[in-house]
Amino acid sequence: MNLDSRHLRHLAAVGRHGTFVSAARALGLSQPALSLSIQRLEDILKVTLVERGRNGAVLTEPGRLLAQRSEEVDALIAAVVHDIDLATQGITGKLRIGGTPLATSNIIPDTISRILAQTRDVEFEIVEDTDEALIDQLDRGALDVCVCASGQVADDGAYDFTPLFEAKTVLAMRPENPLARHGSLSLDTLHDEVWALPPSGGTFRKQIEALYVTSGWALPKRLIETSTIATLLKIVRMTDAISLLSEQLIRDELELGLLKCVEIAHPLAPRVFGILTRSDRAPTTLARLFHQVAVDLPGSAD
CATH class of the missing domain: 3.40.190.10 (Periplasmic binding protein-like II)
Incomplete structure (x- = not known):
């Protein structure tokens, strides 16, 4: 059985467009040439692939199956060609x-x-x-x-930075925390709470400390410090400790109802994240x- 891949693509086009005229136009063929192509395919397979009527052309069950397989083969070929193109570009x-x-x-x-x-x-x-x-x-x-x-x-030209997204900082806590009832909280009301924070020295911790300094309040003394974000999140989920975290970072926990975020009356400016490389x-x-x-x-x- 000698099937021509062009005939298969022609059949798939008829299925997508619903008429020989529209399919021929999309393929850049004449309508008679397209009809002949489908007829040759039907002759080879000895089965009706297209039901022709006043309202257009409808693929039969064998026609739909063959058109589907044709599109799958085209997609596979395109993927292989793309992979070869990546390899030839040196993407390894x-x-x-x-x-x-x-x-x-x-x-x-x-x-x-x-x-x-x-x-x-x-x-x-x-x-x-x-x-x-x-x-x-x-x-x-x-x-x-x-x-x-x-x-x-x-900003001395030694680096290239491409911004990707902004990260909004929110006050995170477990839903059972009594503070979760509030829509907004001020930092001065949270001084005696237990905080779970990244260790001192990091950029985000410095930003939190700067917020307290500029607001005129001392940094809370009841701190749980951890450099592991998984540990920090677990502590907040299991205790009444609170933390300042990027909303995107706890997206899954918020969707599952494991954490709740509360707005901060004195919010931190959004942090811009991006790709940094050496120029x-x-x-x-x-x-x-x-x-x-x-x-x-x-x-x-x-």
Whole structure:
């Protein structure tokens, strides 16, 4: 049985458009040429593939099955061609990515999953740390790319920064916490509460401390400090400790009802997260692909 792939594509077009005239126009063929193509296919298979009537053309059950398989084959061929194109561009090798907890829980996995859908001949190493530690590793060449908050490096031309999204900071607590009844809370009313916070020295912790200083209040003394975001979240879920966290970071916990967020009467300015690279190092093709995919993700900055 000698099937011509062109005939299969012609059949699929008739199924999509519903008439020979519309399908022929979309294919750039004459209507008689398209009809002849379908007729040849029916002759080869010895089965009716299209029911022709006054209201158009409708595929029979064998016709629908064949058209579906044809489109699947076309999609597979397109995917293979795309993979070959990526390989010929040199999109192989390993990319070392650094990210803060917010980046490693959201945008970095989302970006990698989309890259792996295009090519699998790649490796990734992901490092989670504070902004300062990540930038130090970037400077030393231990990382190729960082996804971190803006404003962490001097504007001296040594770095390139592409903004991706803004992170809103909220007061997080478990729903059973008595404070969860409030729609908004002021920091001066929270001084005696137990706080779960990242350790001192990190960028986010410094921002929290600056908020207290500018508001004229001392930093709370009842602190639980942990550098592991998973531990911090578990403490907040299991106790009445409260924390200041990025709303995107606790998105899943909020949707599941495990945490609740309350507005802060003196809110922190949104933090802008983006891709940071060294401007004195030419990015690999894989690094450029990571950059492109991350920028194109839903919710990324225009």
